[in-house]
Amino acid sequence: MKAPALLITFALLSFGLQAQSLFQSVYTFSGVGHNPCVTEAPNGFVIATGNNPANQTRLMRTDLTGNILWQKIIPGYSAWFIKRTQDGGLIIIGNGGVMKTDSAGNMQWQNQSFIPNSITETSDGGFAAAVYNPTRLYRLNSNGDSLWSKTYPEMWFEDIVQAPDGGFAMAGWVSDTTGGNNISKGAIIKTDAAGNLLMAKTIPGNFGHSTMNRINVTTDSGFIILGSYFQMPDTTGPGGEMVLIVKTDQAGDTLWTKKLEFFSAGTNLNDIIQTPDDGYAAVFSVWYGHFPTREIEIVYFARLGTNGTLNCLQGLGNGTICDPGYPNTPRSVYFNGWGHGSRVVASPDNSLVFSSDFRSGICMNNVTGIALLKTGPDCSFIMGTTPDITASALKAHIFPNPTKGELAIKLSGNEGKIARYSLSNILGQEITPEQTVETLQDGIFHTNLSAFPKGIYLIKITSGSYTIVKKVIKN
Numbered sequence: 001m002k003a004p005a006l007l008i009t010f011a012l013l014s015f016g017l018q019a020q021s022l023f024q025s026v027y028t029f030s031g032v033g034h035n036p037c038v039t040e041a042p043n044g045f046v047i048a049t050g051n052n053p054a055n056q057t058r059l060m061r062t063d064l065t066g067n068i069l070w071q072k073i074i075p076g077y078s079a080w081f082i083k084r085t086q087d088g089g090l091i092i093i094g095n096g097g098v099m100k101t102d103s104a105g106n107m108q109w110q111n112q113s114f115i116p117n118s119i120t121e122t123s124d125g126g127f128a129a130a131v132y133n134p135t136r137l138y139r140l141n142s143n144g145d146s147l148w149s150k151t152y153p154e155m156w157f158e159d160i161v162q163a164p165d166g167g168f169a170m171a172g173w174v175s176d177t178t179g180g181n182n183i184s185k186g187a188i189i190k191t192d193a194a195g196n197l198l199m200a201k202t203i204p205g206n207f208g209h210s211t212m213n214r215i216n217v218t219t220d221s222g223f224i225i226l227g228s229y230f231q232m233p234d235t236t237g238p239g240g241e242m243v244l245i246v247k248t249d250q251a252g253d254t255l256w257t258k259k260l261e262f263f264s265a266g267t268n269l270n271d272i273i274q275t276p277d278d279g280y281a282a283v284f285s286v287w288y289g290h291f292p293t294r295e296i297e298i299v300y301f302a303r304l305g306t307n308g309t310l311n312c313l314q315g316l317g318n319g320t321i322c323d324p325g326y327p328n329t330p331r332s333v334y335f336n337g338w339g340h341g342s343r344v345v346a347s348p349d350n351s352l353v354f355s356s357d358f359r360s361g362i363c364m365n366n367v368t369g370i371a372l373l374k375t376g377p378d379c380s381f382i383m384g385t386t387p388d389i390t391a392s393a394l395k396a397h398i399f400p401n402p403t404k405g406e407l408a409i410k411l412s413g414n415e416g417k418i419a420r421y422s423l424s425n426i427l428g429q430e431i432t433p434e435q436t437v438e439t440l441q442d443g444i445f446h447t448n449l450s451a452f453p454k455g456i457y458l459i460k461i462t463s464g465s466y467t468i469v470k471k472v473i474k475n
Helices: none
Strands: 007-009 023-027 037-041 044-049 056-063 068-075 079-084 090-094 097-101 107-111 118-121 127-131 136-140 146-151 155-162 168-176 183-191 197-202 210-217 223-231 240-248 254-264 266-274 280-288 296-304 310-316 334-336 344-346 352-360 366-375 389-391 395-399 406-412 418-425 430-438 444-448 455-463 466-474
Touching (some): 037 344, 037 352, 044 079, 044 090, 044 352, 090 118, 127 155, 155 183, 168 223, 183 240, 210 266, 223 266, 223 280, 240 266, 240 280, 254 296, 254 310, 280 344, 280 352, 296 352, 406 455
Parallel strands (some): 118 155, 183 210
Antiparallel strands (some): 007 023, 007 389, 023 366, 037 044, 056 068, 079 090, 118 127, 127 136, 136 146, 155 168, 210 223, 240 254, 280 296, 296 310, 334 352, 344 352, 352 366, 395 406, 406 444, 418 455
16 A cells, blocks of 8 residues: 655744743644544654544654654554553554554554453553443453453443552443433443452532543552533533543542533543642543534643642633634634544653644644644643645755745755745735746745735745645745
8 A cells, every 4th residue: 555645744843931842743744634642752752643534544753852753654554542562662542453563663463353442551561451332341461362351231431541459440431320310420440450340439529411531540549530521501601511630549439529611512531641740631622513513622731730729721722713604714723632632641841742633724624734742831832833844855945034025945856947836824825826937957946025014924836746835934
C-alpha cells in the first residue's frame, strides 16, 4: 500500500517568561485522521493517529520540543490509543484490535479477537483490557495471547488500570433501576488479579445520569477519576452535561469531588493524571449545539491541587457559534480533542503535554492536522497562527521576512524551473489568483506585497507535483 504524499506542518514558538519551554507543534499530511494520542518516550514523545479514510495509522516520534525524529505508516489499522510499555515498546488500540510494537514502531504481535476501550500493562509484562459492549475483562500474556476473559452484567467499563494490590480498577457506570428508573450511575469497579468482582461503588451525590470515563492510580494507592453527569434545568442554571472529577481511596470510597459546570450539550473525557507536584491535571472537551453538528467544541485542560482545589482552567479556541446557514461566520483555528485522543503526559518540570485534532475551514469542520501542545503549571500555553507547511521534496526560502513589500522566493528541491503561486490571508481565503512564474537559474523569483495592508499572509507555491505553503509577515 503506497503511503500518501506527506505534508508536514511544524510550528515551534518559545515563551521567554516560562522556564518550561512551552511549544505548539502542528503536523499536516494527506489523509489526516481524528483522535491522535500521545505517549512519553526517552527524551521525547510518540504520537499515533488513525481514524481516517485510508484506514492506516501514522506513528510519529518527536524530541522534547516536537521536532519529528521518525515516522512510520501502519496500513490496514486505524489507531486511537497508544501507551509506552515497560520494554520501551508501544501498545496500541485500533480497529484491528490490540497491537504491540517495538520502540521503532515495528509490529511484534496483534490480537484481533476483540477491540477494547482501554488497556493497561500488568506487573508481569502482560496486559489487561476492558471491553465496553458486551462488558468484558480480558487478560493477555506478554505475547498478546488471551489467558482468560470474564463478563460483568449490568456494568460498563470505560477505562482500566492495574491497582497496587495486583487487581484491576475500572472507571465506568452501572445501571440503576431504583424506583422504576433506568439511569446510569458513574462508578469505580474493582476486581482481584483473577478478575473476580470485589466491588462496584457509585459516586455519592445527586448527579443523575453520570459516567466515569478515565481513571489513574495515585501515589497514596487511591484513584483519581474523570467523568461527567447530566443536570436537569432548574433555578440554578439551564441544565446540561457537566464535568466531574473524583478522588477515592484504595477501597474506592470517595474522598472528594470537584464539579466543573459548563452546562454543555455533551462532553468528551480524554484523560486525568496525577502531576509531579501531587496535584491533578485533566484534559477534556465540551461541545454545544445539536449532535452531530457540534457548532462549538473546545478542548479544556484543568489543574487541581491535592485536595481538589481548582488552580487553573484553560480553554483552547473561541466561542463564536458557526451557523451552517452563514458560511462566512468567523472562527479561529482551535484544538479539538474528542474521542479517545488527547491522553496527557506529565513532564518532570510539572508541565503537561497532550495531542489533539487541529481544525480549519468553514465552521472548523475540516480536520487538517494533528497538534502537540505543551502547557505550563499555571495553564499558560502558546497558540500560534497557522504555521508553515513544508513538503519534503520542495523547499522555499523567503526573504526578507518580515517584509515591507518586495519578496524574493528561492526554491530548491523542486522538479522544474516553473512554479505557480497564489496569496491568501491567514484564514486561508485566497486574495490573489494563482500566477505562473519561471524561476531564474538560481531558483529565485520575486513578488511584491506593497499594495496589501500589514498582516500575516500565506503564499502557496506549486512546482511539479509538490506544493508548499509559507507564512509571510507584512510590516
